[in-house]
Amino acid sequence: MPDEETLEEGVLNPVKPEIQDPLLQSLLADTPLVETPIVPEPAPLEIPLPAQTVDCIVIGTGAGGAPLLARLAMAGLKVVALEAGPWHDPKKDFATDEKAQEFLFWNDERLSAGHDPVAFGKNNSGTGVGGSTLHYTAYTPRPQPEDLHLHRDFGVGQDWPFGYEELEPYFEELEQFLGISGPTPYPWGPARRKGYPLAPLPLNGAAQLMQRGCEALGIQTSPAANAALSARYYQEGVGWREACTNRGFCQAGCSTGAKASMDVTFLPLAAAHGADIRPNCYVTEIERDSTGKITGVIYQQNGQEQRLRCRHLFLCAGAVETPRLLLLNELALSSGHVGRNFMAHPGVQVFGTFAEEVRPFKGIPGSLISQDTFRPKDADFAGGYLLQSIGIMPVTFAGQVARGRKLWGGALRQYMQQYNHIAGINILGDCLPHADNFLELAEEKDARGLPKPRLHFTNHDNEIRMSAHAEKLMRQIWEAAGATDIWAFPRSAHVIGTARMGLSGDDAVVDANGKAFDVPNLYICDNSVFPSALSVNPALTIMALALRTADKFLENQK
Secondary structure (H helix, E strand, O other): OOOOOOOOOOOOOOOOOOOOOHHHHHHHHOOOOOOOOOOOOOOOOOOOOOOOEEEEEEEOOOOOHHHHHHHHHHOOOOEEEEOOOOOOOHHHHOOOOOHHHHHHEOOOOOEEEOOOOOOOOOOOOEOOOOHHHHOOOOEOOOOOHHHHHHHHHHOOOOOOOOOHHHHHHHHHHHHHHHOOEOOOOOOOOOOOOOOOOEOOOOOOHHHHHHHHHHHHHOOOOEEOOEOEOOOOEEEOOOEEEOOOOOOOOHHHOOOOOOEOOHHHOHHHHHHHOOOEEEOOEEEEEEEEOOOOOEEEEEEEEOOEEEEEEEEEEEEOOHHHHHHHHHHHOOOOOOOOOOOOOOEEEEOOEEEEEOOOOOOOOOOOOOOEEEOOOOOOOOOOOOOOEEEEEEOOOHHHHHHHHHHHHOOOHHHHHHHHOOHHHEEEEEEEEOOOOOOOOEEEEEEEEOOOOOEEEEEEOOOOHHHHHHHHHHHHHHHHHHHHHOOEEEEEEOOEEEEEOOOOEOOOOOOOOEOOOOEEOOOOOEEEOOHHHOOOOOOOOOHHHHHHHHHHHHHHHHHHHO
16 A cells, blocks of 8 residues: 555665664663763853954944945945845845745744734845845835924824935935836925936736726826836946846845845945955844943854954844844933834735736836825824835735635635735835834843843824725725725734934934934944834835935044
8 A cells, every 4th residue: 555664675674773872772782871971061262352443333234234334335434244144146045936035034033012913024124134125125215204294293203303305315316326216207295306217117917907996086196116127227336237027026035136135236335345244143242341332242153252343333233123232232221212112104905806817926016106195185193104006925915815814724725716816005104103012122032042022012093093094095996996805904014113313312212313322332223213104115214314324424523
């Protein structure tokens, strides 16, 4: 029978498995067991002081760390970047396969709490040289000027310590440097001195259907701005990058270099100007002298502890790892706001089934945008949101169907047979900071023996009202476009605001230039410093902040 065990043909005397246990060997041999003397483990060697001190250490190589690193290196400073993950070779490592590419996400366990626990991993952080930009979807709209003064407009939330005009030149610089594809002129916001350098990417199936539904309702739409090349583009300091092939698996890593992730843009530029980029370096300790000034860091690289001394430290590890490092090292805590003010973008998605073939895995995922909902006239909430079409991969979508519609087994398989005829829209909306949304260190330890981060999150009235307003509108769009079987999947996107900037150390961790109020040579530059969530994807704003932080630092050094 096929299930029966049989001896391998031609083997007369099958090999008996070797017994490894010494006690069992002794009993079977009827011989006394000779005890092996216990040799005490040697005491750990002290990590030697490095021979040199670098000007700046940058922790993290994503949207915050990479542009800053390049700017500092181009100014002639001796800079070292420490990245927790490895270098990847896009041509060899980035497959068109969701499951195979999960190594790009930050897969260390993070603990979620609160009424609406946030899912971590692929949605908001990454590991590897390039950080989360390796798997971001390249959606790069600018925030609106009003995004930066929510409190002034509505009396809730927190305003930024500077205005839109401070970031505008950096938005323009980034759009030209990265080769962003988008519409010129852009329909919303202030007039721009320069248009996007490349024409928009083609609209995918979901975008075409969303466009049809919005037209029927009188909602203005536009091809979205994406940091992916619609044509071959020459990158200053890098060389030629090839155009997007519209394969759609941006979250699996771009194998052609068309997507403007940091590993093919700012990091090569930084390396060309002498920056030292070190992969597989996980920082555990930040060292200080008796005055409180940072003197260096201790990090684990390939299982070995290393020490690196510095004059200035730039923490760009994201809105989870940045406050975690600060709490672990009891650093910059005088304001009491490290880990506080945790925000997550409302990101409810609405799906519908169409007679037309959609193939939602094809094309740039965020293909169409509308910012007509930036400040809705009929809103019963503060702030606003944008609408965007969704390109979604099959495994990701199946997981959402299982959670959102509670389908499993045969019912799930039956629904997923419609995958190529399903299209989605989602929002990205502002989120208010609340006292009960925060990050803390848990008692549970990770594999390195460090406390895991635990994040508490609950949607409050403003987020609930915004999501309800958006869901109703998106259902109307799909009905107008001819969809059937319309359903919503509630979710949150991006983690923001756990070490915010402000005008005073009483209620903020860093000042308007990213400098810590109570540590003289510490700077923070990532989405943790956002005072408000903004009603757009954070990547472009993080990069703009990075360039601004570097320029302010260099001005101060002069």
